[in-house]
Amino acid sequence: MNLFLLLRKIVNTPLMPVQGTWIDAAVFVIIFAVLSVAAGVCFFVRSPKLRQNMRIITRVVSLGVFAVMFFRCICLLKTSVVGVTQIGWDDVSAFGNFFLFILIGSFVLVAGNIYCGWMCPLGFLQEISSRLFPVKTNRLRFLSLGIIFILGSVLLFLFRPANDFFTENIIALWALALVIVVTVVLLNPAREYVILKTKYAFLVLYVLLTGAGVWFSEAWCWLTGNDIDYSSIIGFFVIFLVSAVIPLAWCRYVCPTGTFLFLLGRKSLLKIKATDHGAEIGNTPRCLMGESSRVPESRLMCIRCGTCAYELNDKKI
Ligand code: SF4
Ligand code: SF4
Secondary structure: OOHHHHOOOOEOOOOOEHHHOOOEHHHHHHHHHHHHHHHHHHHHOOOHHHHHHHHHHHHHHHHHHHHHHEOOOOOHHHHHHHHHHHOOOOHHHHHHHHHHHHHHHHHHHHHOOHHHHHOOHHHHHHHHHHHHOOOOOHHHHHHHHHHHHHHHHHHHHHOOOOOOHHHHOHHHHHHHHHHHHHHHHHHOHHHHHHHOOHHHHHHHHHHHHHHOOOOOOOOOHHHHOOOOOHHHHHHHHHHHHHHHHOOOHHHHHOOHHHHHHHHHHOOOOOOEEEOOOOOOEOOEOOOOOOOEOOEHHHHOOOOOOOOOOEEEOOEEO
16 A cells, blocks of 8 residues: 555645635644643643543544644744744744644643643654553663664665755654663663753754754654655654653653743743652652652653642642
């Protein structure tokens, strides 16, 4: 079967075009609805079980919207950087590149980084990986990382583009860098608080590359776009598999978009504080993002997943 046909979307022209342009208000409306439900459940539903069930629903809907229904780029940060350069001479495109970021950024400013916990398809698929086949011993973890790194490198070599190896493979190389970061974490667990800060360096690098006009794919581009981009597919599978070794590893140590949203979320109106820091299982924090009283940086990365018990603006919920 032609893979291109398999990845085609149900909706290929805007359902609700804004003033006849390529900008589709339908995506905007659906995301607004999903994030409103997410914020409502996250902050006002007490039952963790119900919160988790609702979180599954919002992420399945989101996956359907981005992977099956619409062609819609969700490189929030990258398209925003491009949008900035279009202001003044192509305001419609500037708005088109900005509108998802403005919507999602507004929710993050009110509710914290709810996008990562309740919507992002890559976060959802990583979580599936970490729950389906968690790698539990260190020996197996190192073995898995070695296999993933070799496999990713071989695939990268086999499918290397004819033109520019670096720019056309940035996301696959970025994912291989994640394997190295995770290996360093496993070798130095006590230093995780330092390694968690590498994501700021990745964010700076990402903005510099994008600002310099280097256009590269993201790990989700093969899913949300209509292109068969091998770098994106290889990057995705490396990230997916590494998440079985450390849950949401990409989100914790590398993801530039998530890092930006974490920074934005620190200014959020509604703040939550996990109240079960002590409830760690052995040395493994219960929280998927590694929230732990021992690692202060991890407390800044809450994705509002609703798994733990928490207080909202110092009030128990
Ligand atoms: S950190 Fe990145 S990959 Fe993870 S959920 Fe957030 S945007 Fe998605
Ligand atoms: S502290 Fe962890 S478990 Fe609790 S809501 Fe935040 S990300 Fe989820």
